[in-house]
Amino acid sequence: MVKQKREIGMRAIMLSKINQFPESFRRSIGLASLTITIFFIFFVLNIIFGPDKNAEKKFVEQKKIQEKANELISTLPRGVLTFYQSDIGQKLSSDEYKIVCNNTKIITQRAIMGANITDSKAFNLYTANGGTTGKYAVNWDDNKKKCFAKFTVKPLEGTSDSVTVEGEALGFLKTSIDTRVYFIKNF
Numbered sequence: 001m002v003k004q005k006r007e008i009g010m011r012a013i014m015l016s017k018i019n020q021f022p023e024s025f026r027r028s029i030g031l032a033s034l035t036i037t038i039f040f041i042f043f044v045l046n047i048i049f050g051p052d053k054n055a056e057k058k059f060v061e062q063k064k065i066q067e068k069a070n071e072l073i074s075t076l077p078r079g080v081l082t083f084y085q086s087d088i089g090q091k092l093s094s095d096e097y098k099i100v101c102n103n104t105k106i107i108t109q110r111a112i113m114g115a116n117i118t119d120s121k122a123f124n125l126y127t128a129n130g131g132t133t134g135k136y137a138v139n140w141d142d143n144k145k146k147c148f149a150k151f152t153v154k155p156l157e158g159t160s161d162s163v164t165v166e167g168e169a170l171g172f173l174k175t176s177i178d179t180r181v182y183f184i185k186n187f
Helices: 002-020 023-049 055-075 094-102 109-117 120-128
Strands: 079-082 133-141 146-153 163-174 179-185
Touching: 055 094, 079 179, 094 133, 094 146, 094 163, 109 120, 109 146, 109 163, 109 179, 120 146, 120 163
Parallel strands: none
Antiparallel strands: 079 163, 133 146, 146 163, 163 179
16 A cells, blocks of 8 residues: 555656646657657558568569560561461460560551451541540450450540440561551451
């Protein structure tokens, strides 16, 4: 009992000493303790939910895959690349076809015109607006093991009617800079 009374008495003395400090000093101490508490909380959260430990390893692996793809693409001859037997261009293996598809982001004007011929609405809109297109997309479908290209024909000025054309990318064009979709089968 005596020990408890002594502790209570010491607390009261400490509180009275703290109350003797100016208000601005007490607020500064409160702000400093709040700041330290916030830093501590974020430090603990960073340890628990911190950055991915394998992020650097994943980045290095992805960079190696990209370098391998760039190396393969640089060895391919310039011109038309297909994954089927053709009189023009070079036939790609299935692995080469996938790599070229995953590294192609541009669709040639020839491919757009060819795909638009089979889609009369797209062809009419394309010719009416001066041959302008919008977004492009070239994606590999793992389930079908095929490459698909998609583009949007921009609407006429003052309208919102656009047409999206999508189809299988049957061939690519290797330039000195990159690869581009050369044939689109959309029928």
